[in-house]
Amino acid sequence: xxxxxxxxxxxxxxxxxxxxxxxxxxxxxxxxxxxxxxxxxxxxxxxxxxxxxxxxxxxxxxxxxxxxxxxxxxxxxxxxxxxxxxxxxxxxxxxxxxxxxxxxxxxxxxxxxxxxxxxxxxxxxxxxxxxxxxxxxxxxxxxxxxxxxxxxxxxxxxxxxxxxxxxxxxxxxxxxxxxxxxxxxxxxxxxxxxxxxxxxxxxxxxxxxxxxxxxxxxxxxxxxxxx
Numbered sequence: 001x002x003x004x005x006x007x008x009x010x011x012x013x014x015x016x017x018x019x020x021x022x023x024x025x026x027x028x029x030x031x032x033x034x035x036x037x038x039x040x041x042x043x044x045x046x047x048x049x050x051x052x053x054x055x056x057x058x059x060x061x062x063x064x065x066x067x068x069x070x071x072x073x074x075x076x077x078x079x080x081x082x083x084x085x086x087x088x089x090x091x092x093x094x095x096x097x098x099x100x101x102x103x104x105x106x107x108x109x110x111x112x113x114x115x116x117x118x119x120x121x122x123x124x125x126x127x128x129x130x131x132x133x134x135x136x137x138x139x140x141x142x143x144x145x146x147x148x149x150x151x152x153x154x155x156x157x158x159x160x161x162x163x164x165x166x167x168x169x170x171x172x173x174x175x176x177x178x179x180x181x182x183x184x185x186x187x188x189x190x191x192x193x194x195x196x197x198x199x200x201x202x203x204x205x206x207x208x209x210x211x212x213x214x215x216x217x218x219x220x221x222x223x224x225x226x227x
Contacts, residue, residue, distance in 0.1 A: 015045040024224070025121055028213070029055035031082075036065040043069045043084075053084040054120050056113060056213045079112035079212070083120050097124035098219045099149035101139065101166060103132030103156035106181040110212040111155040114177065117216030123223050133161045146170050151222045153215045157181030160192025167201030173222055174204045175215045 020026040026046050031039055039055070043066045046053050053073075055066060063075040066082050073084045098118050102111045108129055118125050126145060131138040139146075139162070146152065146169055154163040155177040163176035176199070178192035185191065189209035196206045207214040 015042055017045065017049045020050050025217075025220075026050040026053065029053070029082075030057055031055050031059070031062040032057040034062075036061055040065040040069055047084060047086070051086045052120055053082075054117060055082040056080065056117075058082045076112065076116050078109055079116045080109065081113055081116045083116060085120065094123050094150075094223050096150035096223055097126055097148075098151050098153065098216075098223055099145055100125060100127045100153045100155065101131060101142075101146075101162070102127075102129045103154075103158065103160075103162040104181065105130050107155045107157055107179045110177055110179050110210050111153070113212030114153050114155065114216035114219070115212075117213050118220050118223075121217070121220040121224075123220050131162075132156065132158075133165055136165065139165065143169070151175065151219045153177060153219050155179060155212065155215075156196075157189065157192055158183075158186060160195040163196045163204055163206075164199040164201045167199060167204040170203075172203070173219075174201070175219055176204050176206045177212060177215045178206070178209050180210050 016027045029039060029042050039062050043053060047070055055062060058080055063082050067073045070084045073082055075082055100111050100114055102108055115125050115127060128142050151173045152166060153175045154166050156162040157179035160178050163174060167174045176196040178189045178196055180189040193209055
């Protein structure tokens with residue numbers, strides 16, 4: 001590894017241009033709260049040193065900013081993410097795959113953030129959406145995919161019980177993602193977060209509320225270690 005030097009600073013942002021060398025993937029832009037000019041400058045610096053870019057919590061304004069830096073930028077509307085992949089990428093597709101499961105269709109935006117993250121990091125990804133415990137037979141019909149996946153991301157709001165159900169069916173890591181989807185006593189995702197943290201199924205780990213990115217990133221690390 002090269003000697004670590006000071007990051008590049010501009011507009012109150014430090015760009016970690018050596019993160020890909022240390023961690024295997026370049027710095028990710030969290031667009032929420034950043035100005036278009038800040039996003040543009042950060043994207044330009046990242047793409048100067050890397051063949052790919054991921055920006056999360058992005059809107060059309062952020063997309064236009066990054067599109068002005070690289071015309072190959074793609075906006076994933078449902079995931080609120082932007083990706084850029086130049087002529088080639090060092091992140092080749094894995095042999096094993098990550099499976100993403102949601103309890104309801106309202107959880108899909110968070111799941112899509114996880115999918116986009118895992119895919120740009122070079123993983124094969126499969127999805128099974130709207131198979132929550134209100135109709136538990138739905139997830140049971142996908143037992144083959146659950147069995148074959150290397151790691152499973154379960155995204156659920158309301159009471160968040162689906163992660164425990166899946167954890168009790170498989171012999172691989174389950175990454176649970178609570179979402180802010182639910183009624184009043186759901187407390188904006190606190191209820192499913194606590195359910196998942198208190199899961200009696202072994203092998204279930206939990207990321208923060210609505211953190212599809214974190215789940216996708218962690219799933220990629222697990223999948224890459226296996227490959």
